[in-house]
Amino acid sequence: MAVEIPFAIKYRPKKLADVIGQPVVVQAFTNAFKNNTMHHAYILSGNYGTGKTSVSRIIAAMENCEKGPTLEPCCECNNCKLIFEGKSFDVKEIDAASNRGIEDIRALNKEIHHCPIECRTKYIILDEAHSLTGIAAEAALNMVEEPPDYVRFILATTEAHLLKDTIRSRCITWKFNKVNWTEIFSHLKNICAKEELEYDDNALKIIAKSAKGSVRDSLQNLQTVLNYVGNEKILVNPVKEALGEVDQQLYFNLIDAIFRSDAPQCYIIINNIFKSGKEAGAVVRDLYGHLNNLLLAKTCKKNLPDFNFTEDEIKKYVHQSNKINGDYILKMVSLLKDVSLGLKFNLDPDFLFNTFFIECIVANKKSGK
Missing domain, CATH: 1.10.8.60 (Helicase, Ruva Protein; domain 3)
Incomplete structure (x- = not known):
């Protein structure tokens, strides 16, 4: 039986125009390429799965396509194929999380002084660049600061703030946003x-x-x-x-039960959510999201379509937010922080959520809402 190509690979973008949800990054690299103002070192920062590695490969292919340089790599020449497969000798993709020592950086420093064999420009794509150790980061700084004319660096990271300030000051940084x-x-x-x-x-x-x-x-x-x-x-x-997604209606039911001071119903709902396989941390995130949506419905009722809510969601959130005071929603958010903190210390999720429900109910009664 043949192994099916994963969609994440099969539909990986191979042109800047195909990159989803990153218009600023696309425009920046398009203009830099057109005007021949490409920098020697870039930091691509943002959440995983938002296109950092894909854009890195696209830029390398744009510059090194045998039919280029071109904004639209042919994806057919040997250079393009090897670059997009991550196998090009001249476009190195290095995982800094596992190659983070001083010896790894020294070896890389020696390698960049060899001219590219098949490509016009040698690319060093350093993934998880924030993982470099202290001494290795210092060595990387010297390498990034004054590379040979035929070398370009791309440092991809989910945590740009952990990179040394001196490295960030030598690079142009582009932020990849979560895609809507x-x-x-x-x-x-x-x-x-x-x-x-x-x-x-x-x-x-x-x-x-x-x-x-x-x-x-x-x-x-x-x-x-x-x-x-x-x-x-x-x-x-x-x-x-x-x-393993929970029906969003359960969170509406849960907030309604809290507001009615119906503790037994709260226990039943949270137990059903856990039975569905949802982890406690994910439930906390979902509840934060639900409470945030209630605040949006409370304060931005007329603008909810701008936040990409469906018509049905708008009706539900507006209806529930009309029953609850905004200060009480903020109180629930504050109490939910204790659940989140308790989970970090491996406390029992059932105990944490049951305590959360009781504290919310008590706060509701005290407020007289």
Whole structure:
């Protein structure tokens, strides 16, 4: 049986125009390339799965395509193929998390002084660059500061603030944002059309939202769902089952139960959420998100469509927010912090959430709301 190509690889962008959700980065590199003002060192910072490595490869291919330099790599020449496969001798992709020592950097420093063999420009793509040790980071600074004319550095990181200030001052930094779920949703629809997959729009929306701004995770989620449903149509319930997603209505029910001072119902709901396989940390994040949405509904009622809520979501959040005082929502957010802190110390999730419910109910009674 042949191994299927993962969607995250199959649909990885190979042109800047195909990069999703990063218009500033795309425009910056497009203009720099057109005007021949490419810098010798860049920091690409942002969440995982937002396109840092893909953009790094695209830039390297733009400069080294055999039919270029060109804004649109041909993806057919030997240079392009090797670059996009991560196998080019002249475009090195190095994981700094596992090659973080001083000896690794010294070896790399020697290597960059050898001219490229097949490419015009040698690229050093250093992933998880913030992982470099102290001495190695100092050595990397000297290497990045004055590289040979034919070398360009790209430092990819999820935590740019951990990079040495002296390294950041030598590089141009571009921030990769989490991709809006609506853009991911459109991307998933295009992929489903290419793969001739039947789907329900609401099911794809769940897949898009559960990716938390990561295009790569959305593609992994889609493939996970396909493994679960087989040749059947992609529907809401199978998606929730495959991804372990909790029905958002449960969080509405949970807040309503707290507001009614119905502790037993709170226990039942949270127990059902845990039974569905949802981890306590994920429940805390979901509750934070729900309370944040209630605050948005409370303060920005007329602008909710700008926050990409569906019509049904707007009705539900506005209806629930109208019943609850804004100060009380903030109080619940504050109490939820104790749950989050307790989880970091491995305290029992059931105890933490049950305490949270009681404290919220007591606070509600004291407020007289």
